[in-house]
Amino acid sequence: KVGAAGLWQFMPSTxxxxxxxxxxxxxxxxxxxATEAAAQxxxxxxxxxxxxxxxxxxxxxxxxxxxxxVDTLGTTDIVTIVRQYQSRTFxxxxxxxxxxxxxxxxxxxxxxxxxxxxxPMHEERYRxxxxxxxxxxxxxxxxxxxxxxxLQELNPxxxxxxxxxxxxxxxxxxxxxxxxx
Numbered sequence: 001k002v003g004a005a006g007l008w009q010f011m012p013s014t015x016x017x018x019x020x021x022x023x024x025x026x027x028x029x030x031x032x033x034a035t036e037a038a039a040q041x042x043x044x045x046x047x048x049x050x051x052x053x054x055x056x057x058x059x060x061x062x063x064x065x066x067x068x069x070v071d072t073l074g075t076t077d078i079v080t081i082v083r084q085y086q087s088r089t090f091x092x093x094x095x096x097x098x099x100x101x102x103x104x105x106x107x108x109x110x111x112x113x114x115x116x117x118x119x120p121m122h123e124e125r126y127r128x129x130x131x132x133x134x135x136x137x138x139x140x141x142x143x144x145x146x147x148x149x150x151l152q153e154l155n156p157x158x159x160x161x162x163x164x165x166x167x168x169x170x171x172x173x174x175x176x177x178x179x180x181x
Contacts, residue, residue, distance in 0.1 A: 053078035
């Protein structure tokens with residue numbers, strides 16, 4: 001509802017610091033690109049705030065917001081901040097972001113305990129081709145002999161206008177193609 005998108009729920013302004021977001025491409029929608037960007041954002045937050053609990057909470061609340069909390073209470077202790085910090089923007093989601101991360105980490109370390117037997121999905125294999133020029137999707141699909149659905153699955157960052165033919169795949173874009181084709 002506030003404009004965040006993709007697996008890691010980047011806002012456009014934050015996403016543009018780490019990814020390409022324009023009329024043709026929105027890397028927030030690509031789980032590979034967005035995951036790398038999320039790691040970069042967390043590393044940045046940690047460099048600024050100095051602790052992982054604060055860095056993780058800043059992922060939701062922002063570095064400036066967490067700096068205000070630290071300055072207001074005079075502590076970097078996340079427990080103290082969560083229990084005592086009062087701000088109209090430090091609501092339920094921000095207050096519970098770190099403990100939600102800890103819960104997810106606990107589950108990740110022993111998923112069978114919580115979900116039973118898990119069958120992992122196969123690893124997606126692909127190859128990348130840097131586009132030497134702007135190319136419309138239709139001719140690209142025909143030249144590569146690949147159907148639109150598969151191409152879209154491999155390239156989720158391309159915006160609908162590209163798939164509808166109103167914009168071309170940009171020059172320099174790393175287009176993913178099936179590894180076995």
